[in-house]
Structures are given as structure tokens and as C-alpha cells.
Amino acid sequence: MTLSDNPIGASYLYLLEPEIRFLEAAVEHLIPTDELGPGARDAGVVVYIDRALASAWGGHGRQYRGGPWQEGTPQQGYQSRFTPQEVYRIAIREINAHCKVEFDRPFAQLAGDRQLRLLEQLEKDEIALPSLSSKFFFDMLWRNTEEGYFADPLYGGNRDKVGWKLLGFPGLPSGQYRELVTSSEPYHAEPVSVLDVQTGQVPVDAEGFPKHVIIKRNSNKES
């Protein structure tokens, strides 16, 4: 048996091998690699999810965990008794069990179009899982995928700042903003992350602001 490709050579603190395989397949459908750049899998989103689950958030370290327990309205937010750690462990096991009954193999080994159809069913709450709502799991997976793709690379996702490059987000602010704030010129800079500054990849000025490298864009308007 071979381990998952582990494209970024990361260590995993909470997720187990079948879960890593499941998530690598699933997040690649949510944000696929395409002509715009790397998708969620190559951006390290599964590593992000692993770190999130191993963090205080994953065990609901700062969330209220007492009763009363009751299904709330959407406005009342998270009301499940399960922590995110439990949600991922239970939901992936039960989705894989569903796949084995229906298609004789776990989610990660199914054809791509079959996986996509299953994710759509989870999103619409069309698959009845024994322990929790499939939409509840899908919503958490989608939220964490977005976080992993766009949060600071500090957390293991957004590798090479692919999410920020896609958006044109410059990341940490420059000390030049004071002068540039009134400018009508669009601002294009190589994004700078907390991780870049922590690891010395990007130098900072005397005030601690990173130096932005401006991206020169050729305008075709005149030609």
C-alpha cells in the first residue's frame, strides 16, 4: 500500500491516511487546478485542514460546549454536539461506507465525475448519513477549503500564496500606503505573507513593514 502523494511533503497531526486520501480528492473538485493556477489540493488545503483540526478550533477550545442541545435556525449558527475533529472523522468514515455499499470502493478510488456527483449530493443533503447531516459536513469542508486556500500560508495552505495571486491581494501592507492612498493608479504587488516575514524571505523596513515588489503590467490599451 502506498501513502497518498503528499504533494507538499507535510506532516499530518490529526488526519489519518484514508481521510487524507478522501480530502485530497474532494478539495480538488471544490477548487480545481485549471488555467488560472493550482487548485486546493496543490495549494496545501488538506494540510491546512489537518492543522485546523489539531488546533484549539478543531477541539472547540474556545467555543461554548454545554447544553441545551437543539437544532437551531441558520441564524443561530453552530449547534452540533460534535467538534470539528469529530465531524471530519465521522463524516468521512460514513461517506466512505456509503460509497462502498453503492460503488464497492471508497470515495478516493471513484472516477472524478462520480466524486463530483457525490459532493453535489452532500451539498444538497441528499445522502442520509447515520450520525450527521451531509450538508453540515459539506458546509464545514467548503468553509475550511476557502480558509485553506486564502488564509496566510502560515497555516499550511495557500502554498506559494496561490490564493492571493489569483485575487491580486498584496497581503501584508506596505509602509508606502500613506503616500499611495490617494492614487488613482491600480496597485499590483507581489503578495507578502506573515510566513514570508517570519522566515526572512521578505525584508522589512525600520517600521516593520515589508518592502513590496511592484508587478509591472503591460497595458495593451494604446496598441
Add this chain to the structure above:
Amino acid sequence: MSTTKLKSVDVVVVGSGVVGSIMSMELASAGLSVVCLERGKQFDIDTDFQKPNVYDELKFDRHSDIFQNLARDTITFRNNNSQTALPMREMGAFKPGEMVGGTAAHWGGNARRFLPHDFEMRSRIEERYGASFIPEDCNLQDWGVTWDEIEPYYDQFEEIFGVGGKAGNLQGKKIDGGNVFEGPRSHEYPNPPHKKTYVTTVFEKAVRELGYHPYPVPTATLSQNYTNPDGVSRAACTYCGYCTRYGCMIGAKAQPTNVLMPVLLKRKNFTLRTGCSVRRVVHRNGKAEGLSYQDASGAEMIQPASIVILASWTLNNARLHAFVSVSAG
């Protein structure tokens, strides 16, 4: 469990946010002995809000320890009477603070005044639409203070916090470019407005052409280096864009920890106790006599005082009031 009764002081204040800090400052300056009880921790710019980690959006938008730790205490809520109130388990858009400085540590610095009629909402509505306009079961009230009474204090607040803006009504004289609908101000803002972004100038021009009166939002984030009347100096904003939900990394954004606390903490008649959760107002014969609280180590304490001030924001204040009503039978 045994309860320790402390030596009585003149004033005990619940909460060290904007209101608690201002009350502590005024009463300590008048010579009274003041104890302020804060459930959160002490934070400081040089560690907690240091670059580069202060720009961590995941932390400060979602998980930050400058917000209330819901594992210890939370609220329940519902949107109408037909629903069941349930606990707020996870922090959403509503982010109560839990640190010295309270929610004003992560506010946006938006420092508007009420309009004169906001203080007399019931009277003004009755005056305009008749007394029968307001339904009998509507609890709308006037505040009990008027614009003219409070205006000097708005002025004082703006001086202390270093608010920047442009007056639109200076002693009754309307000034184009400011908010011409505001109540008459005794003074111009202590600081000028912030620089306008390009988007702001486009929007301003468009709405002005439509006949509106755009004006710069007054903000307690400094538009220039400033020293307030208490001698507290702060640096001008760097336009980094991380205000609401963040602690200001250079202290340009005014908050109790960088305008009031530096002065208060030097006063011998002021004591700040952190990690203290107030449980009850201690009272006898309808008169508050102090506060009972659990200190940072979990010990039960009673702080007797001649004056008790609830400054822990609307929901907590209402809860402490409700406990008084319940225990008074």
C-alpha cells in the same frame, strides 16, 4: 466555598472598556478610590499586536483571543419569541471583547455623535406625528439628557481620543464639506479628516452631483501625530487597512489601552484587576453596596464600594440587573 470580603473603596466599576475606563478616569481624577474589574486579560501593542502576526486575517477575523472566550461563558439568543433561545457557540459577526479596553480594542474607530433628536426620540416623534402615533406597548423613550447638555462631553471625548473629521455645524454656522445635518458643535474636530482614497473622491463627486451632502466619517484613528490633553502621544495612521477586528499595531486607533489606561494606571487611587468575572451586585434595602466576583484564580471575592458602576455593555449590564431583581424576590 469561602468568600473573601475586601476593604471598601469609593467606587467599583465592572468592565474596562470605553465606558468603564472613562468613568474610572473621571472618578479617580476627582480623588475617589476606584477599583475596576475586568474579566479579560491585559494586552499590549508591543507583543499582542506586533507585526507581522497582527496581519493574520484568519486569527483576527475568526479565532482571536481578543474576543470573548465562549468556552467559559456565552449568551443565548433568538430572533423572535416563537423560537427557542440557544447558546452562541461560535463567534460570528457579533464579537464581544474580552481584554483590557473591551470591545474598543477591535472597534473600527468610527466616532460619530448622535444627532440632537436622537436624545429626544419620543418627544420629537410625538411633536411631529402626535402622541397617538406611538403604540402603547412601544417602550421608546427620551434619553433624559439633551444635546446641549452632552455636547461639551462629546467635545472632551474627541479631544482625548483625537478624533479626526470636518465640522458641518460650528456654533450654528453651516459649513460645506462637513455634516451640515449635525447638531451645533462648540469646536472643530481636534484633527483633520483622513486622506481620501480615489474611490472616495469618485463617490463624493457622484453623490454631490445628485444633491447630497457627503462628508468624511469622523474617526478616532489619528490622521496625524497627536498629543491629547492628558499628554498621551500617538502616531498617525499608516492606512494599512486592518482596523475592525484587529488591534492597531502602531496605536493610531484610539482605545482605552492607549488613551486612558496609560494615565489611569499611574494613579495610586486606581486599581485594575484582570481575570475577574463579576457575578452579582451586592445590595441591601434597594441600595448597591458592592460586587461579588470570581477572581483570576477562581476565588470568590466581594468588593464593597459606595458607588457601583455597571459598564460591561448592554447585555451584561442587563444580566447583572436581572440577577438583582431575581435575588430581591
